[in-house]
Amino acid sequence: MTEPPTFGRASQPTAAAASAGPRLPRRALPGLAVAAPAAALGPALAPRGASAADPPWPTRPITMVIAYPPGAITDTVGRRVGDRLGAALGVPVVIDNRGGAGGNLAASLVSRAQPDGQTLLFTSYGNLLIAAAADLRLDFHPQRDLTPIALIGPMTVVLLVRPDLPYRTIGEFVAYARANPGKVNFASVGVGSSYHLLIEQMMALGKLDMLHVPYRGGAAAMADFLAGRVDAMLATLLFARPYINDNRARAIAVANAERSPVLSDLPTVSEQGVPGARLVDGLGVMGPARLPAHVVRRVNAAVQDILREPEMHAWLTREGVVPRPAPPEAFVDLLREEAEPLRRLIRENNIQLQ
Structure with missing residues (x-):
């Protein structure tokens, strides 16, 4: 086989x-x-995806x-x-x-x-x-x-910023980061993650100077985000929804290449922020x-x-x-x-x- x-x-x-x-x-x-x-199987059908010749699995x-x-x-x-x-x-x-x-x-x-x-x-x-x-x-x-x-x-992954900060859209966020080099702290779920790459893409393609702050998973990143220790982070829709709904986080963009069907009014990072930056x-x-x-x-x-x-x-x-x-x-x-x-x-x- x-x-x-x-x-x-x-x-x-x-x-x-x-x-x-x-x-x-x-x-x-x-x-x-x-x-x-x-x-070919006799009285009992094999499970879908199985063949009569397959060895027993799982046992x-x-x-x-x-x-x-x-x-x-x-x-x-x-x-x-x-x-x-x-x-x-x-x-x-x-x-x-x-x-x-x-x-x-x-x-x-x-x-x-x-x-x-x-x-x-x-x-x-x-x-x-x-x-x-x-x-x-x-x-x-x-x-x-x-x-x-x-x-x-x-x-779907969204870009979140703290609602107390002075930018309300992805365009304003990029403009602020460009005008204030080194002042934006951007959290990710870890070095080498897809979130980390998107942050690096935004910095390279948008000529931005931001500080990447890696965490061991999204929960730790969100804790520091909510405490005001980091300015921006990426999070899945499922994880971000409660914080968006109670106004503790502001979603300003979708990180994916295309808009989300459940967030159709939210632009992507690429279309209104940094062209070419996308999360895969x-x-x-x-x-x-x-x-x-x-x-x-x-x-x-x-x-x-x-x-x-x-x-x-x-x-x-x-x-x-x-x-x-x-x-x-x-x-x-x-x-x-x-x-x-x-x-x-x-x-x-x-x-x-x-």
Whole structure:
């Protein structure tokens, strides 16, 4: 049985309200693998994504390592997906939060796990793209040491500023930062994260001098933001909503390349702030390299079914994640297609992510 491809270049792997912005409603708003024909399976049908020739799997609980601490959207969505995945596979899925290093701590742990399907990674893939594109000095290589299994979808990230500060739009924020070099403190969830890269993009492309303040996850960054110790930060819609709604944070832009369907009036950073600056990130399920193909098929088919559940689809959309059920190859292609533009952006603008 062939192994599923990793997302690297296989021939050449690299070495290493009005005043507070929009108010958000709290509660608004054929997989790759096909089961074998029933006649070939006898009286009991195999689970979707399984074949009669596949070895038994899973036979014991699965550990899903989540790359961020509790409270982050990666954790919130990962737990929901994990619950449903356990039901679909017939074994418990045990959650193990391993926040740190912009998600790379969890990815490193999973990259060293046995490739038997018993350890999976639920992560935001932006940090892995960046680590590969920037050749960050890590103890694993995302392109070589991980197997993309199932795409969940891109997630909306907003740029927040404190409401007591003198800028109310992304244009005013950029103008203030340009006129006051070194005075804006900008928090991220960690060095080498997709948030860190967007901050570096804004500084390089917009010729801004801001101080990057990395944290170990979004909760710690938000605590200092609310306490007035940092001026701006990036956060997912799910995480940011309560603080926007009670006017403790002002959302001035969407960090993604396109506007969010649930924040249609909020411009992107690129369109009204710094042209060309955009965040590339989303959620997905991965595993160690050399993961058996039948494991990838089973997990992928189950995740696709989960994303198509009406209740799950509606919840994800409302919270700022665009569900995109797709076969493993589509996830691999997405990562490959995004890697080279990021590599070029980092190289041409001499962006430092270490």
